Amino acid sequence: VTSTFLTQRIRAPLRRQPLAVPTVAYLVGGWAAIGIYFALSSHEQSVLFVVIGLSAVTAILVGAGHQPKISRLPWYLFAAGILCQVIADAITGYYEIHLNREPPLPSAADVFYLSGYPLLVLGIVLLVRRLGGQAGRAAFLDTIIVAIAVATVQWIFFVEAYVRESLPLDARIADMAYPSMDVLLLVAFSQLLVGPAGRTTAYRLLVLSVALWLIGDEIYGLTSSTYVAGGPLDICWLGSYVLWGAAALEPAGTPLEFYDRRTIPRLTPARLTLLASSLLAMPAVLVIERVEHHHVHSLVAAAGGAGIGVLVLFRLVDLVRTVEGARASERVALREAELSQRQLEEQNDRLREVDRLKDEFVSSISHELRTPLTSISGYIELLSEEEQDPEKREHLAVVERNATRLLGLVSDMLFTARMQSGQFNLHSSPVDLRAVVQEIVESVRPEAEAADVDLRVHDVESIPRIEGERDRLAQLFDNLLSNAIKFTPRGGQVDISLGGSNGKAVIEVTDTGIGISEEERSHLFERFFRTQVVLDRQIPGTGLGLYISKAIVDAHGGQIAVRSVEGGGTTFIVELPSVGS
Amino acid sequence: MSDAPLILCADDDEDILALVALRLERAGFRVVRATDGERALELARELRPDVAVLDVMMPRLTGVEVIRALRSDESTRGLRTILLSARVQESDIGRGLDAGADAYLAKPFRAPELVALVQQLLAEESA
Numbered sequence: 017v018t019s020t021f022l023t024q025r026i027r028a029p030l031r032r033q034p035l036a037v038p039t040v041a042y043l044v045g046g047w048a049a050i051g052i053y054f055a056l057s058s059h060e061q062s063v064l065f066v067v068i069g070l071s072a073v074t075a076i077l078v079g080a081g082h083q084p085k086i087s088r089l090p091w092y093l094f095a096a097g098i099l100c101q102v103i104a105d106a107i108t109g110y111y112e113i114h115l116n117r118e119p120p121l122p123s124a125a126d127v128f129y130l131s132g133y134p135l136l137v138l139g140i141v142l143l144v145r146r147l148g149g150q151a152g153r154a155a156f157l158d159t160i161i162v163a164i165a166v167a168t169v170q171w172i173f174f175v176e177a178y179v180r181e182s183l184p185l186d187a188r189i190a191d192m193a194y195p196s197m198d199v200l201l202l203v204a205f206s207q208l209l210v211g212p213a214g215r216t217t218a219y220r221l222l223v224l225s226v227a228l229w230l231i232g233d234e235i236y237g238l239t240s241s242t243y244v245a246g247g248p249l250d251i252c253w254l255g256s257y258v259l260w261g262a263a264a265l266e267p268a269g270t271p272l273e274f275y276d277r278r279t280i281p282r283l284t285p286a287r288l289t290l291l292a293s294s295l296l297a298m299p300a301v302l303v304i305e306r307v308e309h310h311h312v313h314s315l316v317a318a319a320g321g322a323g324i325g326v327l328v329l330f331r332l333v334d335l336v337r338t339v340e341g342a343r344a345s346e347r348v349a350l351r352e353a354e355l356s357q358r359q360l361e362e363q364n365d366r367l368r369e370v371d372r373l374k375d376e377f378v379s380s381i382s383h384e385l386r387t388p389l390t391s392i393s394g395y396i397e398l399l400s401e402e403e404q405d406p407e408k409r410e411h412l413a414v415v416e417r418n419a420t421r422l423l424g425l426v427s428d429m430l431f432t433a434r435m436q437s438g439q440f441n442l443h444s445s446p447v448d449l450r451a452v453v454q455e456i457v458e459s460v461r462p463e464a465e466a467a468d469v470d471l472r473v474h475d476v477e478s479i480p481r482i483e484g485e486r487d488r489l490a491q492l493f494d495n496l497l498s499n500a501i502k503f504t505p506r507g508g509q510v511d512i513s514l515g516g517s518n519g520k521a522v523i524e525v526t527d528t529g530i531g532i533s534e535e536e537r538s539h540l541f542e543r544f545f546r547t548q549v550v551l552d553r554q555i556p557g558t559g560l561g562l563y564i565s566k567a568i569v570d571a572h573g574g575q576i577a578v579r580s581v582e583g584g585g586t587t588f589i590v591e592l593p594s595v596g597s
Numbered sequence: 598m599s600d601a602p603l604i605l606c607a608d609d610d611e612d613i614l615a616l617v618a619l620r621l622e623r624a625g626f627r628v629v630r631a632t633d634g635e636r637a638l639e640l641a642r643e644l645r646p647d648v649a650v651l652d653v654m655m656p657r658l659t660g661v662e663v664i665r666a667l668r669s670d671e672s673t674r675g676l677r678t679i680l681l682s683a684r685v686q687e688s689d690i691g692r693g694l695d696a697g698a699d700a701y702l703a704k705p706f707r708a709p710e711l712v713a714l715v716q717q718l719l720a721e722e723s724a
Binding site: 394398 | 610613616619620654682683684685686689703704705706707708
């Protein structure tokens with residue numbers, strides 16, 4: 017089912033399209049003229065025959081003008097070939113109208129008739145051969161097979177008879193030339209049928225046209241003794257003219273040589289039929305001759321059969337080589353795929369190793385920074401305990417505060433580095449959110465008092481139960497509360513409210529600080545982002561606090577948002593999913 | 598004074614070692630010092646201290662290796678140990694506790710915290 021669907025999808029663009037308006041107009045006009053043809057007198061018929069032929073030449077030239085330059089040559093050859101036919105028709109007509117007899121054999125008409133064929137054949141071959149490739153070679157071999165079969169049959173049934181005729185040599189040559197030219201045209205026709213030409217509307221019209229022409233010629237060959245000009249057989253050649261012109265008028269959007277790999281006929285029923293009839297032609301001829309008690313052309317048939325056999329062998333060799341080639345390139349592709357798979361794995365290993373080294377590096381940098389900080393903090397603590405002088409105690413407090421800040425920086429950077437290398441895994445367990453918030457509020461209270469900021473907690477009775485990592489949540493609230501205190505002017509206040517809504521625990525931290533502009537709010541949770549106010553007032557910080565806060569909230573499956581009026585305070589809202597919901 | 602509990606302190610950073618020792622001495626303990634892991638192990642076997650406060654990143658033997666060695670020896674198995682380290686990643690802490698440390702304290706540390714921890718371990722031991 018799938019493959020049918022795909023085939024239809026792929027072929028859709030090449031499906032039969034409605035005929036272009038000029039094509040339809042020409043077809044209607046042409047076939048109307050053919051209809052009129054049979055109602056006319058013999059002389060008028062000769063004139064109309066030439067007129068229809070000339071209209072086809074004109075249509076082909078017009079159509080060729082719309083083709084891209086590179087594709088025009090075959091169509092010019094068609095125009096020239098049909099023009100030769102028309103000239104020959106005109107000469108024949110001249111004989112019939114003015115001299116009131118058929119042209120002699122051979123005449124100038126035969127020269128033009130016969131020289132038209134190679135031009136048409138060359139045009140078709142050029143049209144198809146340009147496509148090349150293995151498919152083109154296969155089509156060429158198939159064509160030769162068909163050609164040998166047809167040529168042998170033509171020889172046995174048509175040409176050989178003329179050889180034995182008791183006519184002058186030039187007349188005999190002319191008589192033999194027609195069936196031979198038909199062989200050429202038939203070769204071109206089968207090339208067209210089995211070749212890789214796109215199955216466009218123009219293609220279909222051209223195939224029909226050549227087919228009509230060949231049918232006309234073959235029927236004429238069989239019934240030449242009883243042929244009367246102006247009879248029903250003329251419909252073949254006139255129809256061929258009109259169809260050929262219509263094919264040329266089909267727009268260049270569907271050029272005949274549009275090469276489409278997907279529509280290369282591989283072993284289509286038409287191709288199989290053509291090849292099978294070629295292979296069966298020789299035995300059939302022999303059987304017919306035997307049954308009809310004719311002279312049996314065993315030698316000719318044997319030669320034809322042998323030729324066909326050799327070509328079939330070539331064709332088989334070609335097919336087998338193609339299959340072997342495909343298998344070989346399949347093996348190569350498989351090896352290449354395996355190789356790149358291995359390379360990818362090696363690259364992955366290297367990347368993992370680089371990642372590990374980076375973590376190791378960050379970890380050891382952190383260790384190296386913390387070690388001297390241990391001495392600094394430890395001895396400052398010792399000194400401040402012993403120092404009695406208030407001024408010196410104040411100075412020591414400054415050093416201690418800054419050592420603590422440095423430690424905070426080291427921790428934040430280590431945390432950020434671990435987060436980026438994906439090592440940040442939450443160790444979840446039930447957390448008493450109220451207790452965590454209370455603990456942090458108490459730990460930042462000295463800070464708030466020093467900054468003369470009023471710290472208020474608004475609690476509700478039931479906060480949804482949540483699960484998470486206690487230390488990380490403490491870090492989150494410490495960040496939010498420290499920020500709020502830092503950005504609130506003296507005499508201001510910071511409100512912390514705890515509550516729940518829609519199965520979520522909601523914590524809001526509101527300050528009466530300087531506020532954040534809308535533009536800056538959108539960058540607030542980015543790594544290393546710092547607001548202009550912070551930069552202007554040289555407020556210390558790394559720009560990592562809110563980035564880390566958001567990462568912690570994200571890891572808990574929650575959401576963090578900010579609401580602010582410039583100059584009118586800021587509120588951070590944290591929502592954490594509760595376990596019961 | 599000789600009745601006071603004996604604390605073994607080991608750290609390759611002499612400033613930190615001096616600080617830790619000073620804090621513990623001021624809290625009333627006797628202190629013996631080592632500046633590498635091997636020496637710390639020797640002293641632990643020789644003097645049978647009540648608690649060992651060990652740095653992790655030390656030359657020759659790391660604090661974690663010292664604890665493993667202590668735990669594998671019948672005579673020192675019961676020694677209470679604290680790892681005091683600037684390595685603060687969860688994996689480091691996990692490794693230390695797995696090796697058998699009784700507590701893990703991050704550097705920089707607060708003096709009251711360290712002293713309280715030592716006292717707590719001593720109380721557990723005598724209990």
